């Protein structure tokens with residue numbers, strides 16, 4: 001493979017991506033950051049300069065397994081020490097499979113300020129893809145808040161608890177449109193200074209198409225909270241790839257996408273070419289308080305700024321709380337014939353993870369089997385490899401089951417208290433592990449949320465979904481062991497369960513968490529370690545914090 005080098009400077013800039021001016025993280029001045037384009041087998045080298053004045057950073061390559069380089073997974077506290085202001089850190093890893101991936105900050109809740117981008121990996125020229133298209137385009141979807149990450153994170157970690165609330169805008173390729181005139185301005189600043197509807201930063205994203213041509217749209221979501229429905233007025237979307245795996249093609253009007261997922265869809269520019277069309281995203285998992293994001297599908301040679309003749313709201317989308325459509329899409333996805341890797345028939349271990357909202361010492365938290373994740377100051381990978389036995393609680397193994405006989409997943413927890421721990425799950429190298437994500441009622445009556453779970457370092461087979469409580473005797477009989485899709489991110493629906501299987505065949509320490517920023521920040525994550533003895537010597541560039549100070 002080729003070596004592809006990138007030099008990135010990461011910093012804060014005052015920008016108005018949704019017309020409202022705030023601090024935004026850019027990479028080389030861009031939001032989203034530059035798309036990494038590579039071919040299978042290439043080595044990516046990113047020399048990253050932290051030009052923040054006062055903040056640390058770390059960057060995760062979402063969907064890249066980091067086989068042989070677990071120390072470059074980019075998760076601060078798990079695989080590396082943070083990159084300090086003024087420092088340069090070099091990531092180097094191989095992109096070993098074709099597909100659509102992403103990158104983003106993995107330091108605190110920094111991702112939502114804009115340190116995001118896409119990775120496109122093409123297959124070797126001798127292995128054609130099982131579909132054809134004329135052009136390849138990326139659309140990164142996000143939601144957007146006007147408050148900065150420290151303010152939101154502090155609110156989440158305070159008594160009384162202060163929820164981040166719904167996002168102010170949704171964005172397509174880093175562009176949104178906040179309604180400046182309807183919304184209150186900060187009194188100290190002039191309206192024009194804070195919100196400017198004609199600011200160039202917030203002009204709508206335009207996707208130009210040539211009539212009759214077919215476009216591969218690589219759609220990724222890095223929302224901090226929202227699950228989205230994506231649609232292009234008047235056009236069908238044929239789904240062909242999900243999280244780097246080819247899927248049996250199926251056609252949708254609304255593509256439902258959760259934070260951490262990527263899809264490729266084929267779009268044929270086959271509608272009336274004398275006009276433009278709306279591209280929209282809207283929130284589906286929560287009451288819709290944020291207006292849809294809009295971009296323009298521009299049929300060449302119409303003027304790109306020519307508004308479609310229809311209202312943007314005319315794009316059909318189901319009601320936000322109608323989970324049936326979303327579940328139907330999830331269930332419809334099957335591995336593409338000829339490309340399916342069947343899962344092992346049995347697993348060596350089953351872990352059932354109950355997802356709950358809890359209180360710990362009066363603080364609002366999220367937990368997994370009643371344990372809320374506590375972030376260590378010494379990264380696990382270094383602690384395990386160098387035997388730093390008091391860097392975290394080595395003796396505590398978080399529970400592999402919850403008390404499913406007595407726990408009522410449909411009720412507000414009778415005792416919402418949970419414990420905090422930095423203990424981790426150790427998996428036998430090369431063993432096959434089943435994980436069942438079990439959803440439950442939150443601390444509010446009649447409320448259960450959607451959680452997209454993302455596994456680092458591996459892909460998993462999605463064996464099945466169900467409603468209500470998972471039955472360990474009966475439900476596995478209905479697992480799809482024939483053509484399940486492989487993914488790295490999957491949703492668990494309100495009051496439902498989702499079952500996954502993976503091989504713990506990648507030596508390292510890997511985060512597994514809900515991809516909603518405030519949820520994982522509040523403890524909704526776990527960590528798997530396996531095959532540490534097979535991990536090569538760690539580079540000293542990842543060290544320097546906590547107990548690793550004495551190693552460098």
Ligand code: C2O
Nearest residue numbers: 060062260454511
């Ligand atoms: Cu894209 Cu650990 O996340």
Ligand code: CU
Nearest residue numbers: 451514516519
């Ligand atoms: Cu969540």
